[in-house]
Every structure is written in structure tokens, then in C-alpha cells.
Amino acid sequence: MWSHYADFHKGFNIGYNESKMRNSGLFGKGGPIMYSDEYPHLDAFTKHTIESSFQQTHFKSKEWEYEEEYRLSKLFFPKPPTEADRTIKVPFEFVEEINLGIKISPKDQAEILKLANDLDIKVFQTEKVPFKFKLTRNQIL
Structure with a gap:
């Protein structure tokens, strides 16, 4: 990498100190990245759910699968994330x-x-x- x-x-x-990161309150969820040949389908007219929030933050192209990435992110529910929401200091x-x-x-x-x-x-x-x-x-x- x-x-x-x-x-x-x-x-x-x-x-980073993993314990401090997990217990900081800066993040709402964490999990392994899902790798796929297809971009996740996100329907703007469907009700936003926790699952659709996860799809927006935890999917990458299959070509990156060797990274075995685990990602912490904010919980974007009940509204979809904005660009500003995707940045955590x-x-x-x-x-x-x-x-x-x-x-x-x-x-x-x-x-x-x-x-x-x-x-x-x-x-x-x-x-x-x-x-x-x-x-x-x-x-x-």
C-alpha cells in the first residue's frame, strides 16, 4: 500500500490507538470494507436506512481487496452523508x-x-x- x-x-x-478511536464517540460504526466488481446501487427515491448508509461508506472496487481494510466512520442515519460529514478530525x-x-x-x-x-x-x-x-x-x- x-x-x-x-x-x-x-x-x-x-x-492510531484503536481503543481511543473506538471509544471516542467520533464514529458511529465500523466494519470491514466490502469489495465488489459492481458499484453499490443507491436509490435516491428509497428510504435511507442504516444499510444504505453502510453501503455509502464501506464499499470499494474489488481491485483493492488485498488491502483487507477495516473502516470506522460516522453514522449517517437517518440522512445521507454530505462531503463534510465524511471528514473526521x-x-x-x-x-x-x-x-x-x-x-x-x-x-x-x-x-x-x-x-x-x-x-x-x-x-x-x-x-x-x-x-x-x-x-x-x-x-x-
């Missing part, structure tokens, strides 16, 4: 760790290390495992 979401290992990802205190990509720039790495040090967040450097199709990580802060 580094190639899709972190600019081919030049970026970073954030690890997660507090910094929910951040457990930051994982740096293999090719992150020295400038970006320095900025992240300073912020993480100020906020007492663990930082890991992602590295290739020699002669294997595998990544590992080592804590650097």
Missing part, C-alpha cells in the same frame, strides 16, 4: 506511531521527527528486507 498512499515510499503513515493524542517510508526526504523526516519528539510519538523507519519481498521497520524515536 506504500505505492498507493505514500507516493512510492516517499511519504509516511500514521498508526482525529486528535493528536490518538496517534500512537508514525512510520516513515523508505524513500522519505531528509527534510520531511526532520520535520516529522521534530513534531513526534514534541508530542512524544514513536517513529519507525521502514526498510526493505534484503532478498525478500518484505518490509520491516525499526524504531528511531
